[in-house]
């Protein structure tokens with residue numbers, strides 16, 4: 001057993017539930033969804049209202065039914081504490097926003113692309129090593145085995161929200177109580193090694 005608090009302490013991170021802009025890294029003005037090569041889907045108005053509602057509920061302490069557990073082979077993982085319906089917003093992927101070029105030699109295993117720009121100097125990543133929420137503890141599928149894809153029950157989608165990019169993890173099917181959550185770390189790029197994943 002574990003908890004989000006245990007997992008954050010073990011990884012030396014503070015809890016934050018939104019993207020953070022830290023002096024010396026990328027400023028908020030750099031997060032411009034229009035920079036995404038090929039464009040980025042705009043979050044529909046009604047989904048924006050749902051996202052705001054989720055965030056407000058979390059601020060009030062009403063959290064989604066998620067549990068962090070420790071597994072000897074997978075490290076910290078996240079399980080559904082209750083049934084989760086298909087298309088539910090599970091969480092936003094958050095952390096410090098930085099330029100990809102500042103992080104090219106970063107050995108963190110939790111970096112997430114925020115913007116993949118035509119001009120590489122404008123590409124951004126989310127780095128949850130210092131500040132993060134539960135998203136960084138959700139594990140990934142093995143892209144090299146037929147069973148890998150079957151495990152996937154969450155999808156990772158980048159949206160244009162009021163002109164800024166936000167990364168959401170969304171249930172991709174109904175999820176039973178007690179099921180572990182998994183998404184495809186290689187949904188956009190194909191650079192994350194997963195051969196060794198269970």
Ligand SMILES: C[S@@+](CC[C@H](N)C(=O)[O-])C[C@H]1O[C@@H](n2cnc3c(N)ncnc32)[C@H](O)[C@@H]1O
Pocket residue numbers: 011073074075076077109110136137138139140141142196197198
């Ligand atoms: C974003 S972190 C996920 C949280 C991580 N399990 C932890 O304890 O902090 C990604 C790392 O988790 C581990 N991981 C993720 N999915 C896995 C899987 N299906 N099997 C084994 N390890 C996995 C790998 O070490 C990977 O580099």
